[in-house]
Amino acid sequence: QSALTQPASVSGSPGQSITISCTGTSSDVGNYNLVSWYQQHPGKAPKVMIYEGSKRPSGVSDRFSGSKSGNTASLTISGLQAEDEADYYCCSYAGSSTFVFGTGTKVTVL
Amino acid sequence: EVQLVESGGTLVQPGGSLRLSCAASGFTFSSYWMHWVRQGPGKGLEWVSRIKSDGSYTAYADSVKGRLTISRDNAKNTLYLQMNSLRGEDTAVYYCARAGSSSWYHLDYWGQGALVTVSS
Numbered sequence: 001q002s003a004l005t006q007p008a009s010v011s012g013s014p015g016q017s018i019t020i021s022c023t024g025t026s027s028d029v030g031n032y033n034l035v036s037w038y039q040q041h042p043g044k045a046p047k048v049m050i051y052e053g054s055k056r057p058s059g060v061s062d063r064f065s066g067s068k069s070g071n072t073a074s075l076t077i078s079g080l081q082a083e084d085e086a087d088y089y090c091c092s093y094a095g096s097s098t099f100v101f102g103t104g105t106k107v108t109v110l
Numbered sequence: 111e112v113q114l115v116e117s118g119g120t121l122v123q124p125g126g127s128l129r130l131s132c133a134a135s136g137f138t139f140s141s142y143w144m145h146w147v148r149q150g151p152g153k154g155l156e157w158v159s160r161i162k163s164d165g166s167y168t169a170y171a172d173s174v175k176g177r178l179t180i181s182r183d184n185a186k187n188t189l190y191l192q193m194n195s196l197r198g199e200d201t202a203v204y205y206c207a208r209a210g211s212s213s214w215y216h217l218d219y220w221g222q223g224a225l226v227t228v229s230s
Binding site: 001003032034036038040045046047048051052055057087089091093096097098099100101102103104 | 145147154155156157160167169170171172173205210213215216217218220221222223
């Protein structure tokens with residue numbers, strides 16, 4: 001159950017697009033289309049932004065999109081806004097009813 | 111409105127025990143899988159455990175297996191986490207979270223968290 005690997009930080013200017021990667025193994029990300037993404041602002045509880053790889057919950061902006069290729073999942077934020085500045089975590093089902101989170105990525109809006 | 115409210119977080123000595131509770135409201139608690147997720151100070155999220163809607167099945171992260179026990183009381187709409195043989199590395203904010211209604215493999219509602227500090 002090793003944490004999924006994410007870049008420590010990603011930055012972009014308002015209006016730009018950024019992509020956060022989430023690399024796992026053939027036992028988790030690569031074996032299931034069950035990656036979810038969470039946004040966490042300082043001192044707050046996480047909020048789901050994407051589930052099952054690319055599905056958006058009701059109320060989440062369509063500027064957020066998810067994809068997967070092999071053992072790597074990705075979250076793309078288009079039209080970056082100041083309110084998108086937060087920590088982002090991926091999470092994958094890992095089999096045997098267990099889950100594993102990513103190491104987390106701090107998104108900075110320049 | 112879905113609400114999850116954790117309680118029971120406190121300072122505890124290494125080797126000690128503690129029970130966290132999570133009171134659920136605004137949804138049919140007995141129909142949902144529930145999870146515990148923790149976050150150490152300045153650290154990332156770590157999945158801890160999950161329990162089936164009727165309490166008949168549980169799963170744990172290797173780091174807590176044998177020391178932490180998840181349970182639920184559907185009559186009281188409450189989720190629990192019994193924590194034994196606590197270590198310094200268990201210091202964290204513990205969140206309870208509900209599994210998604212359309213998919214059991216994501217967490218759609220989270221509580222505000224309960225802080226557990228393990229220190230002498």
